[in-house]
Amino acid sequence: MAASLSVAGTPIPGLLVVRSPVHIDARGWFKEVWHREKMTALGVPDFGPVQANLSYNARRGATRGIHAEPWDKFVTVATGRVHAAWVDLREGESFGATYDVEIDPSVAVFVPRGVGNAYQALEDGTVYTYLVNDHWRSDRTYPAVNLADSTARIPWPISLDSGEAEISDKDRSNPALGEVSAMAPRRTLILGSGGQLGRALAATFPHATLSDSHKLDLTDRAALAKFPWGDYEVVVNAAAFTAVDEAEEPVGRRAAWALNGSVPAALAEVADRHRLTLVHYSTDYVFDGAFIEGGHREDEAFSPLGVYGQSKAAGDLAVATVARHYILRTSWLIGEGANFVRTMQRLATEGKSPSVVDDQIGRLTFVDELSRATRHLLAVGATPGTYNVTNPGPPMSWAEIARRVFELSGRDPADVVSTTTEEYGSGRRLAPRPRWSVLSLDKLGSTGFTGTDADLALRVYLSAPTAGVP
Known part of the structure; x- marks a missing residue:
């Protein structure tokens, strides 16, 4: 013995x-x-x-x-x-x-x-x-x-x-x-694959199973119970309600809490039951935007200002209970379709001079960077937890980013006029926004990830076709 x-x-x-x-x-x-x-x-x-x-x-x-x-x-x-x-x-x-x-x-x-x-x-x-x-x-x-x-x-x-x-x-x-037909390995499932982040993730994980709301209703507990979770090893949840201003309205509030709060909680239960690795995406809106030297860190206490941030914070708390989880917290996400950078590029091309807020500070995050960081954390088996992910580089205001877009589009950066958040919001029903959205990238860097400088990523992004983008 x-x-x-x-x-x-x-x-x-x-x-x-x-x-x-x-x-x-x-x-x-x-x-x-x-x-x-x-x-x-x-x-x-x-x-x-x-x-x-x-x-x-x-x-x-x-x-x-x-x-x-x-x-x-x-x-x-x-x-x-x-x-x-x-x-x-x-x-x-x-x-x-x-x-x-x-x-x-x-x-x-x-x-x-x-x-x-x-x-x-x-x-x-x-x-x-x-x-x-x-x-x-x-x-x-x-x-x-x-x-x-x-x-x-x-x-x-x-x-x-x-x-x-x-x-x-x-x-x-x-x-x-x-x-004998060999048993296939457990696969990666991408939820919300039809969104801008979901499409980038699909390109990064070419063998993953893709699912959007037409294939699996994440708000339907019965549908979740019947889904063949045993076929999967990693579930990447890119589904979210991101209409920040609509979240302050009655209908939008319910949708935000359903997709950003209840769905992650349901997926957390599924992940624990089936021993899945659950990947989820968070936002700078879980913080109030108070200035923090070096940027908001992953362990900072939540302090959301509006419904969107509150619902996302609730989802983060639920996902954090899963034994094998990665929460990737990001800010100012830029992908394909209508977004701030494409809008500024179009305005530059059309000869217009927009007013852009200069008192909200952060860093852009391109979807390719976020999906690449996702693959990295999974590949190296990083310690489960929350990781901030943005493109690195000097923090900038929205107005500074707009001026850089104008410059790269052949326009005079001075054609972008600065305004304040209060001035921009006058007469509009806007959700509160954090003024300081800078996220510390130290923890992600400690895993061996090397980010792509935001300005380089911006130049590459602007060189891509813009047809059909409003």
């Missing part, structure tokens, strides 16, 4: 052998089947088991498998011994790799999603037990391989052709390895 807890890898990526102490006395023995703190510290994934199963094998020779399911398993025996074997049935270079080991009460094996699992009882009365992190579904079929497959070459101690080996008809009829 093992003297101390240890974890070792195998030729199948992610398949781990755990050897545990078994404490024996005159009464019998005791062992810890699953110890989250100890085992995860040694590299076993914190896989979140939701069900425990026992399989009683009356006689030596009982043989089961080879089955792969879209969930993780943690297998061992409560009594007796088994010869256990695995075949990797996941897409990729390791497809078809095999591993086998004898399991007694001192040995357990972590089996990742998509790896085919089988065993043969070596003693009468063997009890095989396993934890799983999802529930079996009758409406799904899963890959399986014949126990006697010649390419897998599993060395069963008891010949499968002998009278001692007991195998179900179903397992005997499983296909050969060469006939």
Whole structure:
């Protein structure tokens, strides 16, 4: 029996052998089947088991498998011994790799999603037990391989052709390895894919599944419950209500709270239940815009001025409860379609001289920068949490940005007239806006991300076609 807890890898990526102490006395023995703190510290994934199963094998020779399911398993025996074997049935270079080991009460094996699992009882009365992190579904079929497959070459101690080996008809009829369709990896799902950020994310994650409000109504709890979340690993939520001024009106207020508050809360529940990584986007509007040297930091207390910021802050709080989450807080987002930069470019072209506020200070964030930061945080496995994301560069007022757009468009920057927020809002029903929207980028930089200077990004953006943009 093992003297101390240890974890070792195998030729199948992610398949781990755990050897545990078994404490024996005159009464019998005791062992810890699953110890989250100890085992995860040694590299076993914190896989979140939701069900425990026992399989009683009356006689030596009982043989089961080879089955792969879209969930993780943690297998061992409560009594007796088994010869256990695995075949990797996941897409990729390791497809078809095999591993086998004898399991007694001192040995357990972590089996990742998509790896085919089988065993043969070596003693009468063997009890095989396993934890799983999802529930079996009758409406799904899963890959399986014949126990006697010649390419897998599993060395069963008891010949499968002998009278001692007991195998179900179903397992005997499983296909050969060469006939098996490999299990696809869990995918990335982009919600709100029709918006300006969603379109940029789609380009950054070309293999992601795209969903907008026409495919999945995020406000419908029944629709969320039926969605096949088990097929996904990462959910990127780019859906939001962003009409800041409309949010102050009765209809807009309800829509803002539904999309910015209730939907993230529902997605947080889904992410916890299905062990998903949830990516969500926040805004400088969660702050009141008071001057902070160096910019607002990620851990600053919320102080929103209006309904839009309040609803976004509520969504942030909900998403932050998810074990694996990334909240990317941004400001002054610029993508395809109508936006401030394109409007200034058009006015410059038309020979007009706009009045633009000069007392709101921040940095532009181009959607390509935000989607690139999203990919970076996921790729490097950054610590879950909130990260500020804007294009780096000197903070500027909207008026200064307008003048730069005019200059790059061949107009005299002096043609842009400065005004104050109060003057601009006179006679208009506008939501309150933060005056200081600068976000500190130190935390994002500490992950190794290098941002694209805002002025360079602006010049590239302005060089793109503008047809059809108001």
